[in-house]
Amino acid sequence: MAQKADHQVSSPSEEPAWKQRAVERSTQAAKRRAEQRVERFLEAAQAVMTEKGTTDFTVQEVVDRSKQSLRSFYQHFEGKHELLLALFEDAMSKSADELRALAAEQADPLDRLRVVVLELFESSRPDLTGKQRPLFTDFAMRLLVTHPAEMRVANAPLLALFTELMTELEDADLLRSGFKARRVAALTMQTVMFNAQSSGQEGAHPFTAEEIWDYCANGITRD
Template identity: 60%
Template sequence: MTEVSEEPAWRQRAVERSTRAAKLRAEQRVQRFLDSAQELIAEKGTTDFTVQEVVDRSKQSLRSFYQHFDGKHELLLALFEDALSKGAAEIRQAAYAKRDPMQRLRVAVEMLYEQSRPNPEVQRPLFNDFALQLLVKHPTEVATAHLPLLTLFSEFIEQAAEAGAVPEGKTRRRASLVMQTVMFTAYTSSVPGGQASPVTSEEVWQFCLGGLCGSPAKPRTSRTTK
């Protein structure tokens, strides 16, 4: 009979401690690269910078950079995902201040609209330039980056359905449609030569509400009317 020798507990603890320390150091290095890239974008007003500039500003090595990123594209993608994740967190916090599921959904729609609107006074190269390039060349990466928002909107629509405020079914698909409507409308409403009166977040909410509940002329409560 073969004896099974278990690894001593002290060895396991030592390895785990070493792994945690290495992970923390890696996270700190990655964050320094991200912060440096963000500073360069803010200064230049564009994503037109080199990897070497990021490395120099972060006071780290080129070798260290390529240990964590395949190149500039992956660095920009990380910044893009981080920005979307923070936006989703802001929406979640504001929406959950409301107890009513439909009010949460409304807050989410209106906040996403405002977050997505181009602001001529604020440079947003990650969204105005890089995001458009991503959409054309790397649609799968765009979908992955938007997962926190998609999960959040699915959650709110599911809650509204459970409360009987909207019909049930195809929650994730409807969440995707709402998000695309909100973000596309936000971008195009500010395009030069567009409408004289930009679309408001209230209008976007009413439009999305009609799509979720059916025709606005036939509210769901009418089904119980005899």
């Protein structure tokens, strides 16, 4: 009796390796092109804001400066608000990196926090002459009220830095008993930025960076 040949049921084969490589290469190239287009829009918006000294610009101005199309703009951003948010998030991330590098120059954990508080206050406050007002001051204040979730995302890098600094104080037994590093980090950061951005509204004697630091330091550290 003839023996029946075994026929193995094969599962659908994966795509050939050459095809996977080709698709991946194509996808990576498209991603790079998209990133380049986004970067050109961001650079154009930053240039327009710097020239005008305000965030009061139009999408068309950014499109013209970037030498790209309006259609391309709306493929990457829903509108001006999302563009501003992207710029704001990028600015906050760069600010956190700069402050972290500044803090690293100090050996004492309290000194690290101090230089960060002072520098953040000075870089966030408006120029009372009105000539060098930080470009995102008004936008940040509006964002805090109208889009708090977006504000939290944008401020995440700064909050992470302050949390690191507060954790160092806690480890050195310098943080006031009962305080949680992340909560006191958020409270301190918000105190510094809010008072800096509203500087000048409290009358003829605006708060100074040293006053803000003295207030924060005495509130968060042990006696």
